[in-house]
Amino acid sequence: DIQMTQSPSSVSASVGDRVTITCRASQGISSWLAWYQQKPGKAPKLLIYSASSLQSGVPSRFSGSGSETDFSLTISSLQPEDFATYYCQQAKSFPLTFGGGTKVEIE
């Protein structure tokens, strides 16, 4: 199975801050990576797929980059509604696997 490792596990930030979350795959996955946002008690929401493609309706302050084993999700200017947990997911091979999550908290 491909292991996905996210860092940090949590980050404290303020509104307006630039936040970057990283995700490392245990083997090369090309661009088969997605990012999801999950708020408490809610289902995850797809933000980014194919490493850098923004899902329709997702604000442009979210961006993704990377390939093979190293990826990142950047929020350019953190908004109040962005405080949530973020997960990366690889779609290169089965079983599909997720990172452990990064909780973005209010500083």
Next chain:
Amino acid sequence: QVQLVQSGAEVKKPGASVQVSCKASGHTFNGYMHWLRQAPGQGLEWMGWISPNSGGTNYAQKFQGRVTMTRDTSIRTAYMELSRLRSDDTAVYYCARDYCTTTSCPDNWFDPWGQGTLVTVSS
């Protein structure tokens, strides 16, 4: 706009089976449907997918022999049954449609998601 509505919470005893349903509305029922779960306070785990057209399935090896995914296209509903339940199967179970952007679906991105169904396994 596809919406997925799941069945309600379940409480089961160890060794029992549970079936969760996922009804699609707002669009044609022709995308692959994934099932995932999330234990309390934990991360996300993919269980498998079913093709609404052919009924073909692809299960994660971890669940092989215990999970069965089916669908009824006439009522636009997918089902996930998990048998021989254990306490560590306690989780919120989600259905999610495959978001496919290529000609070789499934792409294995998940969008949209159902609201989740809490399954509690306790004696």
